[in-house]
Amino acid sequence: MLPGIKQFDLTGKVAIVTGASKGLGQAMAAGLASAGADLLITSRHLEEGQAAAEELARDYGHRAIAVRADAASPEDNQDMVTRALEEYGKVDILIANAGINIRGPIDELTYSQFQQVISTNVDGVWLAARSVVPHMKSRKYGRIICVASSLGVVGLPDRTPYAASKGAVVQLTRTLGLELALHGITCNAICPGPFLTPMNVPIADLEQTKKSIVGAVALERWGQMHEIQGAAIFLASDASSYTTGSLLMVDGGWTAR
Numbered sequence: 653m654l655p656g657i658k659q660f661d662l663t664g665k666v667a668i669v670t671g672a673s674k675g676l677g678q679a680m681a682a683g684l685a686s687a688g689a690d691l692l693i694t695s696r697h698l699e700e701g702q703a704a705a706e707e708l709a710r711d712y713g714h715r716a717i718a719v720r721a722d723a724a725s726p727e728d729n730q731d732m733v734t735r736a737l738e739e740y741g742k743v744d745i746l747i748a749n750a751g752i753n754i755r756g757p758i759d760e761l762t763y764s765q766f767q768q769v770i771s772t773n774v775d776g777v778w779l780a781a782r783s784v785v786p787h788m789k790s791r792k793y794g795r796i797i798c799v800a801s802s803l804g805v806v807g808l809p810d811r812t813p814y815a816a817s818k819g820a821v822v823q824l825t826r827t828l829g830l831e832l833a834l835h836g837i838t839c840n841a842i843c844p845g846p847f848l849t850p851m852n853v854p855i856a857d858l859e860q861t862k863k864s865i866v867g868a869v870a871l872e873r874w875g876q877m878h879e880i881q882g883a884a885i886f887l888a889s890d891a892s893s894y895t896t897g898s899l900l901m902v903d904g905g906w907t908a909r
Contacts, residue, residue, distance in 0.1 A: 659891035663688030666740040667888060668732060670723055670780055671750030673700040675849040676799070676880050678708075680747055680842075683881025684888055685712035689745065692736045694721035694728075715740075723750035723776025729783040742791065745888045746784045748777040749799040753814045753851050766813045773817035777824060781839070785832065794837035797887045798825045802845040802903040808864065818843075822899060829897025838896040840887045845903025847875040870905025 667684045671677040673695035681693050685708050693708070693716065695701030701718030708716040719735050721728035736743050751773045754765045777798050788794030803811055804818035821841060828839035846865045848856060855861045856874070866874060883902050886892050901907055 657890070660885055660889045661688055662745075662885070662889055665689045665744040665888070666692070666736065666742055667745035667747065668692045668694070668736055668743055668780075668784065669747040669749055670694045670721065670732075670776065672747075673697065673704040673718070675851065676844060676847060676877065677747070677749040678704050679877040679880050680749065680884040681708055681716075682712070683878075683884045684745065684747075685714050685716065686881070687885050687889065688714065689888070690714050690740055691716040692732065692739065693718050694723075694732055694750065696720065696722055723780070724771040726779055726783075729776075729779040732780075733783045733787065737787065743784055743787055744793065745795045745797070746780060747797045747799065747884060747888070748780040750776050750780075751799065751817075753811075755810050755814070755855075757810055758812050761813065766816075769813035770817050770820075773814070774820045774824070777821055781824075781828060785837070788832075788837045789835045792836035794832070794835075795888050795892070796828065796832070796837060796839040797884065798828075798839065798841040800825065800841040800843045800899065802843050802901065802906050804841075804843055805899070806907055825899070826897045833896055838887075838892060840892065840895055840898045840900060842880065842883050842887065843899050843901045843903065843907075844880060845869060845875060845901070845906040847877065847880065849877075868906055868909065869903070870908060873904065875902065875904060 672693035698720040705716040705718040800821040801818035804822040825841040
């Protein structure tokens with residue numbers, strides 16, 4: 653055992669968090685900042701991103717900047733890494749969080765809607781990782797955290813685009829964990845269960861939601877936003893140095909049933 657090492661301390665680390673102007677992305681960014689990290693966050697809406705970055709910097713006393721980025725754009729992903737290197741000189745941590753959800757029975761969804769979800773949720777994670785990996789390889793250090801979902805390992809009706817996309821993220825995480833292991837880079841996924849994010853607010857009061865989602869959770873409640881932070885800090889820190897290619901369920905016991 654090494655005395656005096658603060659395994660969860662992110663002081664001096666630089667993190668990119670995609671889709672972090674609201675929801676779980678903003679909560680995870682706040683968690684990293686609370687542990688000492690400087691941040692670059694992305695949003696499709698620059699004004700929202702800048703407001704979130706200013707709040708994070710004010711609340712935690714660490715640098716936070718925002719850039720506009722479409723998760724599905726190769727150019728935007730490369731630009732965000734370039735900007736992080738210009739501002740901070742390095743990138744230690746990537747949380748590939750940006751995602752969308754379009755719900756409905758398969759025969760009521762369009763192929764375009766399916767493609768939209770896959771493009772953001774799968775292509776976006778792959779592109780973010782691809783953009784940061786060369787730099788991480790050059791330093792022989794990195795923490796890549798993919799945001800999958802409990803719906804990457806269990807099914808739920810009317811979620812074919814989202815569940816398919818998150819299942820792909822699960823396998824991408826496992827594959828990258830193996831591919832990058834000898835380069836000093838870990839890759840793991842957080843799999844959130846039902847959190848009352850802006851994405852879920854429209855369905856929160858539906859009886860079917862209460863039965864099939866919240867009712868399926870062992871803790872019988874929605875997750876609170878701060879409850880995602882511990883998982884993010886762990887996977888971003890040296891505490892997770894022997895963890896790669898793994899899934900960390902933060903789902904109130906949903907997938908245990």
